[in-house]
Amino acid sequence: MTRTLIRPTGFVDSPFGHDGKVARLAGGLNWFGLVELLRIDGNRRTAGEIVPVAGIEDRFDAAMAADWARITGQRKALQMGERTIRLDQPQVMGIVNATPDSFSDGGAYADASGAADAGAVMAAAGAAIIDIGGESTRPGATTVWENDEIERVLPIVQRLAAGGHAVSIDTRKSGVMSAALGAGAKLVNDVSALTWDPQSAKVVAEAGAPVVLMHHQGDPTTMQDAPRYDDALVEVFLWLEERIAAAEETGIPRDRILVDPGIGFGKTVAHNLELMNGLALLHGLGCPIVLGASRKRMIGALANEAPADKRLPGSLALALKGVEQGAQILRVHDIPETVQALKVWRGLRDAALTPKSV
Template sequence: MTLHLRPVQFVDTPVTQTDGAVARLAGGLQWFAAYEVIEGGTKRTVPVADIATLGARAQALHAAITSPRAPLVLGERTLRLDQPLVAGILNVTPDSFSDGGQHSADPAAAAAAGVDMAAAGAALIDLGGESTRPGAAQVWEGDEIARIQPVVERLARSGTLISIDTRKAAVMEAALAAGAQIVNDVSALLWDDRALAVVAQAGCPVVLMHSPDPKEGGHARTGYRDVLTEVFDWLDARIAAVVAAGVDRSRIIVDPGIGFGKTLSENLALLNGLALFHGLGCPIMLGASRKRMIGALDNEAPVAARLGGSLALALKGAEAGVQLLRVHDVSATVQALRVWRGLRDRALAGG
């Protein structure tokens, strides 16, 4: 029976707490007083102060959950991960579920849109040249490179930080050579046999996302007994494999894969349990913007009418200590996070 820990009983401030009664979540803005201990299909709540009574695995998880996340040093730029940051989504595809076709015809206009998102407060731009929506056609790597390379070059010249959203090693190589700094792979470096070696050699940060069938597209429905702990264990094993292949653990970011091969109920369970993933000891990226689950919860709202739900999920991530929020609506999300940060700062001060 494998033990898992989910931080619970969040508190406004540690100031009024006795020593050792609360712990700081991943060096960020949140503090918590207890853990939900998940083991053998049972759950119980244990105060943070009693963590030593739970054994070596629990203490190792506690250390991972509470340790500050190292900043991402990207050339002359550094991303601090002690507060939530926004990654703006920029797709240069004709068929992405939300913005397909919007930026696919004109690299200069696409890059300008990315610069605008950065000016609105996005810490980086997540650029994709192939849709990963259910049923999307695969794109030949040459076509994908032709879509993203001129946009990466323009964004890099503007000083904008770029992550390349791709499963293909050749596209990763082209994007990194053109000025991208991060690889974001929805297959966790499993779709392309060369991808892991490319990332290891480049030494760049990489986002490893969970899906139930990464070699087949990521959208198969496999069924879970406990989606939260099973996704955690899958990511834990994947991190170990990637580290063994030469990638520094401090360069790994994890994504639970909202909407990839999961039911509405499973997506909600992951979102409610996000804090558990801090036990992996890596920064967390959350990509829930405009996704199908929002429509499912709001009378089948179309993609263009999902801003409110997207903001709610972004704030849910912030409350759980998520470090990177991947969103379409940068300006609105940044404003929501600034207000949230103001509330947190006042609460931390004791009022």
């Protein structure tokens, strides 16, 4: 099947003086004056054309018009208990892995009390959401028994939720989702995009919780053996589009769905770079974008094999690349540093978006 996808590009500092020539990206702080029209056949692009935003509607068919409405539409804020997480500006999600074998911080939080304290520190440093995980999904990781995972995460979720923090649960398992949501978690972050456990979509739908659907290719045990794509950017877009439709069919509305391109999950360095460069295409899905590139292997591959705990500069570079293309949530390990980078970025945006007197 042939169709045309729309990738926002040609970002500008300010919309002032450019009426009709620029568009606002996803109701956020980014404006763009050009789009790349990607003609695709099946799962790969066959042609690309850079065109101005001015008059672009004249070229739309019905499908393109729907994508354009999603690209330029406002993203609804996340309501996580008493906390409202606005998505008209980038937010930080802090990572707390209650695991012995995560690729970066495995074993860092030896007990529930220490993990909860670490999450509270992250929140104090500016993390809007604390993401709790009890199973490593790094390349080569093995599956954790559901009850073991629950025992790892539940006390942490309970402590942080009782402290008034916005908590998400990072899991593939419906039993863990149900237990964590019952303990006060308000968002599900599923690296399998609700494909691993056939009961997970039902649990999310009945709880009325927002959910992050992450792209992946293969299982964590084998996903990095030989990942292949005809066109990584297009395939990730189409796969997430299918998963959104599947989630909607189970009763999860689109305004409670977030998407994650799955950096490092069944992808080579080249695939990851392609996704980072083309990230704005995903706004055509009409869902907030979660970017989890913090300390990922691609940084080491590009920087003299820097170990995971030495990848902060690369993580910040990828974070800022993401927010420049409208990513709404950055899932990171290094909260104070990322928050500071975003404050400087926000200062630049605020200055650009302040009308100047003549």
